[in-house]
Amino acid sequence: MRIRRFAAAAATVAVGALVLSGCAAPQSEIVEGSSLSVAWNQPFYSYNDLTSFGNATANANITYSTNSRFNFYDDTPKLIQDTSFGTYEKVSDDPLVVKYTIADGVKWSDGTAVDAADLLLNWVSLSGAENTPDFDSTQFTNPDTGEFTPDFPTDVVFFDSGADPTTGPGLVSKLPEVSDDKKSITMTWDAPFVDWELSFTTAGLPAHVVAQQALGIEDPQEAKDALVAAITDNDAASMAKIANFWNTGFNFTEMPSDTSLVVSNGPYTITNFVADQYITLTANENYVGDHKPQVAEITVRFITDPLAAVQALQNGEVQVISPQATADVSDALAALDVTVVGGYEGTYEHIDLQFDQSKSGHFNNPLIREAFMKVIPRQEIVDKLIVPIQADAVTRDSQVFLPGAEGYDDSAKANGSADYADVDIAGATALLAEAGVTNPEVCMLFSSTNPRRANEFLLIQQSGALAGFNVTDCSSPDWGGLLGTPSAYDASLFGWQSTSLGVTNGPPPTFNSKGINNLNFYSNPDMDKLTDQLGKEFDLDKQIEIQKKIDKLLWEDFYGVTIFQFPAVTAFDQTKIANIAPSTLSPTIFWNVWEWSPVSE
Known part of the structure; x- marks a missing residue:
């Protein structure tokens, strides 16, 4: 196994840091007859990733590759x-x-x-x-x-x-x-x-x-x-x-x-798509830009099981994988003669609680939201599932700031996240008694094909039961399309992937009552004012102060909890493909798809 590491996201992603360049990629030539297969963990389902339904990384990977x-x-x-x-x-x-x-x-x-x-x-x-x-x-x-x-x-x-x-x-x-x-x-x-x-x-x-x-x-x-x-x-x-x-x-x-x-204006165009199996991208003959691709045909195979993706890489069925990192995945890759790129992603795991559209209706009550947040075993999840992959992994304690970014430490100390550093069964039980409910059901939505999230769910379910919560499995292979659906669930477990370094990349679309990423019907007039103010503030120090206020308000409103920053793993067969260079931002491995180069035998 050849190991390369890129810097942790916190070291490279600074809030609001935009660097412009007029550079263009060098012109390339398509290698006639060349092909490549890459594995992704979720099927494509919409060519319009600008809608609340289609807004998913699995879709964005394809639309990025096919459009300029x-x-x-x-x-x-x-x-x-x-x-x-x-x-x-x-x-x-x-x-x-x-x-x-x-x-x-x-x-x-x-x-x-x-x-x-x-x-x-x-x-x-x-x-x-x-x-x-x-x-x-x-x-x-x-x-x-x-x-x-x-x-x-x-x-x-x-x-x-x-x-x-x-x-x-x-x-x-x-x-x-x-x-x-x-x-x-x-x-x-x-x-x-x-x-x-x-x-x-x-x-x-x-x-x-x-x-x-x-x-x-x-x-x-x-x-x-x-x-x-x-x-x-x-x-x-x-x-x-x-x-x-x-x-x-x-x-x-x-x-x-x-x-x-499926018409496109970028390096590739969709030429074949088999449900739940793969989508094929072929070099666009009418593309005239600077990003002419080298690989004639790329097949993105949908492999939801991370270990199955490793097996496909070993068998030569795919040449590039970027699965969700687990200890088993790391061990399996260590036995292969492939190049592995690790570090941290610009993605963080979190749990959002539905507000006035929750399935059971319980989370309309802030007392019950607070009680549920107290039983989520954030530290146990990190210790059991993430530390074996990244020894220095810790909980992420901010809804807004990236760990290591300016403002993170100060915000984490003051935003109220410390109240949920440890499980508090007694506190949760007292809050449920005050709310006048016993054994409230919490329908939790997450990916049914994701082993790590299944393990997280079990830890949450077991901890919740100690306080009287009946946490039920509402997982689905179509979880992404259900996130913004009224009354479909009570709590959701998934990851947000950063798409840019813009200061408004996260808070306005996610926490503003009208934001496209506001999938849990959260609404607070004070939050709307803060997110609007953030977009109009050009002073970096003042931006950080506004973000701190946003962060604190989310924890005070019992919005949900953050859990961890994603450990990253991309592996590829260096004897077949070159120029794989994952980015911390979406679309991660696909950002330079036109530079991918087949290696001559």
């Missing part, structure tokens, strides 16, 4: 602009005005040009500027799948992007200006936003495909023109159809018969 962006993070991590796809220019600071321009010759994989129509669709979907006011989509969510129900109203405009008019792209409420050559849009922000550079990074979904499907128009250019007209004129009837298709039309779990649903 104005900027991306490397493994340092540094923010790099891809000018071969397009450019952005800050025209004005007050008001904040930004112009986005698609580069010459950029096309979708079906040959249709990428242009302002795509950017305009991306704006209207991410901003929610034309959404029907006060519409509540939660009553039209299937509790078994997390998808919208067939009776979703057809007369409302609702893009399921978590748009909030007080933060992010939601601050662009005015219709952007489209250039005469239809390659640029200029967006004027209602207020300053510190992470504007990270808020609009792709062309989004193909406008011509969305309009063709939603409006029944065959010709791609006519479809784009109709979509632009619908947005420009705020045509509610057409926009309702467009939004509905944008929300649901790209959800599929096998290769769609209509291949227009």
